[in-house]
Amino acid sequence: MGMVDRGRREALVLFALMVTAVLVFGIVTVLNGDEVAGQTSTTRILEPMPTQPDVRWKVDAASLFGSEFTSAGVHVEVATDDIVLVRASPIALGKPGALLALDPDTGRPRWETPRIGWDNGCAMSRDGRLGCTRLLRERGAVVKRITFIGPHTGADEATATIQTAGSSTITRAGDGFVVLTRKIENIAVPEELSDSVRLRVVAGVEEPRDEQVTITRFDSQGRQNWTVRPPINQDRLVVSDAGNLFAVGDWSGGGVTVYRLDTGESLFSAHSRTDDDGHAALTSVVLHPAGFVASSSRPGDYRVEFFDSHGGTTGELAGWRVVPGSFNNPATTVDGDRLSLTSGAAVGIASIRDHALRWETRTSGTQLELMSERYAATQSDDYSHGSPGSQTWTLFDAQTGDQQGQFTVGFGQGFIGFDGTRALFDGEPEADQRPNLPSLTSFDAKTGTQVWRLPPPSPTTRWQVMAGDGTVPTAHR
Structure with a gap:
């Protein structure tokens, strides 16, 4: 995929939200990146940050929504090339919230007045x-x-x-x-609800009910x-969007169903199964612009099946299965041709178009994350650096499989994104809990060296990663 026109904010933007305890205090800070990168991988691509980013703009809740929202919770609901939609949520029950669209370059309001009311979640269509x-x-x-x-x-x-x-x-x-x-x-x-109402726990449930x-x-x-x-x-x-498909999965039981987006027609369905040891056999699917692929984690039955956008079988690759998504999410998406696979003893990259394995490498883990069209990464727990939670990241050339950079992060650091050349982590490496002080650290994918470190804008900041197409990707922790 080629470079995206700078006039469109297709890459991700980093937002810093100042919080008190678990409540957002009401300041939104937007960081500047440089040129915009294309999106072809399961990891959403951030705006490139070759040097320590600076603040693009900063606003607070009181100036946007009024004095009654001074201590309200604030977060970014939607971010596109046209608007940044900010939500303010009062702490007290029975009080309406507020929405306001801001200019993504200046932070100035795009609406004449905030939208005060009871809106819940929001999204922006294509x-x-x-x-x-x-x-x-x-x-x-x-x-x-x-x-x-x-x-x-x-x-x-x-x-x-x-x-x-x-x-x-x-x-x-x-x-x-x-x-x-x-x-x-x-x-x-x-x-x-009245603001005099107090919430209390009335019952606890060990096992969630079927729904x-x-x-x-x-x-x-x-x-x-x-x-x-x-x-x-x-x-x-x-x-x-690109494949005109959607999928719904059961992360604990292993079932997943794929549908056409335009009609709601079911194209593929795998129900929950257990392996010989009684563990859930996870079926994973990956949606892509030309259709989807599916595979099962059942031992001895590793096989990747390829389907077109109408559910017709187009090929298969034996001995491999799709690398599960974050938190074993049974469904993920990619926009390019490459697919991350595992055989149990090795991981590799396959071509969706050709149904063929491009390269493989032996590894102690089963995770290979496609960071971009240029890079893929494995992660392995590392106990040799004094912290049982430290993790070593090894980067590979996504086209050839040649090893590139390698670096180790501490338990207190969590991966939040990739800017095409550098992997970004938030948190302090020596911390024994997450979240913690939200510093930002970047590592070069080719050399593994630390490029820059951004101190926390405040001790209670949290970072929010937003996609330029209006979607909200999940940051890995």
Whole structure:
């Protein structure tokens, strides 16, 4: 994939949020990167930072939303090349929150006034429409309302309703959205709560109950396209805009289902299975622009199967399986041609287009992360440096398999992103817990040397990594 036009913010931007305890205190700091890199790997690519980044802009909650939001929780909800959507959430129950779109280059408000109300999660569609969810009571019943908002005005443009009470997530899905809803009995409507209410634990559950989620797709104009109900306990959603696909998996049981994004048609489904020792046999899928691949972790049955975007089989590769996603998420996406695989004794890179292994290397672990079209990385626990939680990262040329740089990070450091040349980690290496002091450290992929270290903007900062397409990738810890 070629370089992206600098006019589009397709790479990730780093946001620093100043927090007190676990609550955001209300300052958003945006760091500058340099040129923008393309996106072709499972690791989302940050804006390149060859030198220690500086502050692009800084704002606080009181100046954005008013004095009543001085101590509110603040985080970045959506980041695109046009807007940065910031949310303020009051500490007290029964108080409305606020949303405001800012200019990504200056931090100045793009809306005339903040949007005060009860919006919950928000996402930005590929064609630039903003969608937000909220709970409300309609004719005595609690329902889920989806509001379609003008991104440059903050005004409502359309609404839709899901007749299910429960928690939900809204995710970009091409020129529209998918809303995943978990039904919850007797759920409270936030605006009906009083600020005098105090939360308390009334019961504890050791094992979560089986549940079936509902997934509904809307176009960006608010029209409902379809609704599906995946198999029981499949609730981990991954969307591939480029492949017109989405997948829903069960991280604990190993089941996963792949659907077409435009129609909701089921193309592939693997139910939970156990191996001979009674452990869950995880089925992993990877969505890509031309279709998807699937494989099982069942010993003795390693095989990668290749499918087109309509679910037709196009080939297979025996003796290998897909490297599971973060936290054993059964579904991941890639935008390029390369695929990370493991045989148990080795890891390697395969070509999706050719269904062929490009290279392999012996390793003590089973994880190989495709960092970019240029680099792949393995991680292994290292007990020789005095800290049982230290980890050694080894980088490889993604095309040839030749080893590149190697470096060790401490238990207190967590990987948050890759800028095409450098791996970034937050935290202090000697800390015995995470999160801790949020310094940033970068390591060069080719040499393994430390390039720069950024001290914490404040002792209570936390970092938020945002994608320029409006999605929110998960930072690895």
